[in-house]
Amino acid sequence: METPPKNMPLKNYRVLDLSRIWAGPYCTKLFADMGAEIIKMESLSVYDSHRGPVTPARGIAAYPDGEPGEEPWNRNGWFNCLHMSKYGITLELTKDEGRRVFERLVSISDVVIENFRQGSLERLGYTYQELRKHRPDLIYVSMPAFGNTGPWKGYLGYGIGQEQLSGMAHMTGYRGEGPMKSGINHGDPITGSHAAGVLMAALRHRRKTGKGMFIDVSQQESSVALMGPEVLAYQMTGQEPERQGNRSGWYAPANSYPCAGEDRWVTIAATNEERWQNLAYATGIAGLADDPKFATLEKRRENHDELDRIIGEWTSSQEAYAITEILQNAGVPAGPVLRGPDLLADAHYKDRGTFVTVDHPQVGLKQYPGIPWRMSATPGQVRWPSPTLGQHNREVYNELLGLTGIEIDQLDETGIIGTKPTGSRII
Amino acid sequence: MPGLLEGVKVLDLTHYIAGPYCTKLLSGLGADVLKIEHPKRGDGVRWLGPFASGKTDSASGTNAPEDGAWFLYLNTAKQSVALDLQSSEGRRVLLELAAKADILVENFAPGGMDRLGLSYSELHKINPALVMTSISNFGQTGPYRDWKAAELNLYALGGLMNITGEPEQEPLKEGMPLAQLGAGQNAFAATMAALMYAEETGEGQQIDLAIAEYATNILENALMQYSYSGQEYSRVGNRGYGRAAWGIYPCLDGHVGIIAGPDHRWPEVARIMGREELSDPRFLSRAGRLENADEVDAYMLPFLVENNKVDIFKAGQESGLGFSFVATMKDILEMEQLLDRAYFVELDHPVAGKLIYPGAPIMPEESIDAWVFQRAPLLGEHTTSALDSWLSYSEAQVSELITQGVLTQGQGV
Incomplete structure (x- = not known):
């Protein structure tokens, strides 16, 4: 195994990570970014479904150049962007010998x-009480969709469903149209990030008291926590929030406007009177700044459609970055709607190292999102690519558990560990 | 009610959304959070409605409102100290507080702390173990450092907007400011990591967290498929990317989320919808459903529009399918699962009155007092008590500073 990093905040902590897909893995990704030792444990019969199917069709863009290759489960970008700097092992908990190894882990x-x-x-027989027999001060984080109690506890949930059940989707959508899902599944990173911070508080508490704890995470509750202001607003006004498109209840105008090129857009938000004036002058449209139809916030709201049309005409012949420059120079909040290629080429993100290039043994050099913040004393870095299935079995079982080569071979031969999936029901 | 972070001292110089959500998580876990506010205006988010008093719009007038929904929620369990940071005496008091703090969180525009004479290097000199968390739109470095941005612009520059909305319409932002709130969450995690490091080594540091970068960090496959195969992700409206029968659909009393998958569960979907046509072999695989997406939708809709959202949700769940429904605020407040788990807390506020608040985003076991639930502070409510508890200022010292206009003490209501 790698030498632990010298000065990273969580280098003294080891996490046995049975989590899958996104919510749990985002939590342990943040831990890995902070230097924790993450042992990602998968089963050969049901590996992390973010690795994709065992035999996917060709041409799926999540694989390098759409080519799944001989071991598609090791070449999927969904999986490979979330598990960098983690160790990957496999273990079958349905077999007695596997259970003994698990308990030692x-x-x-x-x-x-x-x-x-x-x-x-x-x-499988592993309650928190049972796990504590093997590690008395264990912190156990359990994060099912709806928590570990209540009438819905056994229900299934995905991040996309949490956008709906938390009310986020109710507020998102074009004006006068139905609710809209986001392009991602916000419920997952929201839960993962909350869990990471609370878990650090729990580790700190253990350092002071010697006591572990059980942390019951409801992905739904974690998402509803971000809806608090609207939950209060509803009680104050008795009105459900209206879908506003890109507009704001606090200022006008605000929208994404068409630019030169296909599917090119720039966002503009005049967040106060001064910025509205600056915007109006920056467009160079004669009379716009003094037009009584747009003179006050109320007027601009009332005539927002017309204002959108006027601004849209001005933007439609220009490049999104160029308009952004003009408006930012005038102190107006603006920004292009960036697409995948734009993000990876963007001067600001390049300057800050937002995306990192990582060499994966079965994928080669590709770009990934890096550590989502900078630290002056413990800068940290992505230390190695996401593990292939069972990649670190030998290191972990030998160096951490002291199993001999022969013992590890035996686990391998009996199908308790391995590097090739055995399941067919993996979606 | 001590909380997991009892005894941790936080100096909170944040305002609006991202910073306050970070420090709300710290105060919620029991840290001693002093929210430094301008004596007259307070946190700018105080002025944003709606308000419990019935004003529905941005407030005007000279007194900072106490009862805006956003302020009340984002500042629970904090103490408000009304301190003029522009005055030299105010800066002196702030430096004294910073010397005692474990954590300082700020979300001024980059350079704002320097202009107040409160740069990290200055603060580091008086408190080497201090964790200073700086949250900003684009970060403390880089060509866009000084750009202005609202949530809309951050969502766009972070790559999330390009993939939200209908392909033939303009890109859409989320209704909630999820870039700012999510960045606040990540700032909380980053702050906790730095705190643990500082407590172990005595070494503090500055965290530079950019809201736009939070967005870029959660793009997942929307970025990865371009990185891996050069194929761009695009807007797909309410259908999952590359999926069918996977998204938001209308129903009798609102909208539901149908999630078809994995493939071996599809016959269950067909059974629930009561349409034999859905069992057609053409629809059995994800690829087949995608190819015939409109047809699949047409067979599902008659069932959906004749049934209520909760019934459809439960019919799916009882069959082991991860269905969902689009909850309204009313639905959330009445949701049996949340009520059974005692998720909500009622807090009484002297101006806003009694309101139901979402409680802990994550709950450790009941036997541990992990969270504290207290209302948001009135502007300057804790000026005197906080200067006493942190700096042992006498009443006379505080009065003197109040006379000089450096501090104000909230009168209470």
């Missing part, structure tokens, strides 16, 4: 984290 871990459907680990 628990005994040397500070944290166990999982986001199975509620009760899955319990059905």
Whole structure:
């Protein structure tokens, strides 16, 4: 295994990570970014479904050049962007020898984290009480969709569903049209990020008291927590929030406007009177700044459609970055709607190292989102690419558990560990 | 009610959304959070409605409002100290507080702290173990450092907007400011990591967190498929990218989320919808459904528009399918699962009155007092008590500073 990083905040902590897909993995990604030792444990029969199917069709863009290759589960970009700097092992918990190994892993871990459907680990005999027998001060993070209690505890949930059940989707959409989902699944990173911070508070608490704890994460509750202002607003006004498109209840105008080129857009937000005036002058449209139809916030709201048309005509012949420059120079909030290629080529993100180039043994050099913040004393870095299935079995089982080569071979031969999937029901 | 972070001292120089959500998580976990506010205007978010008093719009007038929904939610369990940072005496008091703090969180535009004479290097000199978390739109460095941005612009520059909305219409932002709130969450995690490091080594540091970068960090496959195969992700409206029967659909009393998958569960979807046509072999695979997406939708809609959202949700869930529904605010407040888990807390505020607040985003076991639930402070409510508890200022010292206009003490209501 790698030498632990010298000065990273969480270098002294080991997390046994049974989580899958996105919510749990985003939590442990932030931990890995901060230097924690993450042991990502998968099963050969049901590996992390972000690795994709065992035999996918060709041409799916998540694979390098659409080519799944001989081991597609190791070449999927969905998976490979979330597990950098983690160790990857496999283990079958349905077999007795696998369970003995698992219990030894628990005994040397500070944290166990999982986001199975509620009760899955319990059905294998592993409640928090049981896990604590192997590690008395264990912190166990369980993050099913709706938490570990209540009438919906056994229900399934995905991040996309949490956008709906938290009310986020209710507020998102074009004016006068139905609710709209986002392009991603916000519920996942929201839960993962909340969990990362609370888990650090729990580790700190353990450092002071010597006591572990059980952390019951409801992905839904974590998402509703971001809806608080609207939950209060509803009680104050008795009115459900209206879908506003890109407009704001606090200022006008605000929208994304068409630019030169195909599907090119620039966003503009005149967040106060001064910025509205600056915007009006910057467009160079004669009389716009003094037009009584747009003189006050109320007027601009009332005539927002017309204003959108006027601004849209001005933007439609120009480049999104060029308009942004003009408006930013005039102190007006503006920015292009960036697409994938724009993001990777953008001068600001290049300057800040927002995306990092990582060499994956089965993928080669590709760009990934990096560590989402900078730290002056413990800068950190992406230390290695996402693990292939079972990549670190030998290192972990030998160096951490002290198993001999022969013992590890035996686990391999009996199908308890390995590097080739055995399941067919992986979606 | 001590909280997991009892005893941690936080100096909170944040305002509006991203910074306050970060420090709300710290105060919620029991840290001692002093929210430094301008004596007259307070946090700018105080002026944004709606308000409990019935004003529905941005407030005007001279007194900072106490009862705006955004302020009330984002500032629970904090203490408000009304301090004029522009005055030299105010700066002196702030430096004294910073010397005692474990954490300082700020979200001024980059350079704002320097202009106040409160740069990290200055603060580091008086408190080497201090964690200073700086949240900004684009970060403390880089060509866009000084750009102005609202949520709309951050969502666009962060890459999330390009993939939200209908392909033939303009790109759309989320209704909630999820870039700012999500960045606030990540700032909380980053701050906790730096705090643990500082407590172990005595070494503080500055965290530079950019809201736009939070957005770029959660693009997942929307970025990765371009990185891997050069194929761009695009807007697909309410259908999942490259999927069918996977998204938001209308129903009798609102909207539901249908999630078809994995393939071996599809017959269950067909059974729930009561349409034999859906069992057609052409629809059995994800690829087949995608190819015939409109036809699949047409067979599902009659069932959906005749049934209520909660019934459809439960019919799916009872069959092991991850259906959902689009909850309204009313639905959320009445949701049986949230009520059963005692998720909400009622807080009484002297101006806003009693309101139901979402509680802890994550709840450790009941036997541990992890969170504290207290209302947001009135402007300057804790000026005297905080200067006493942090700096042992006498009443006379505080009065003197109030006379000089450096501090104000909220009168209470």
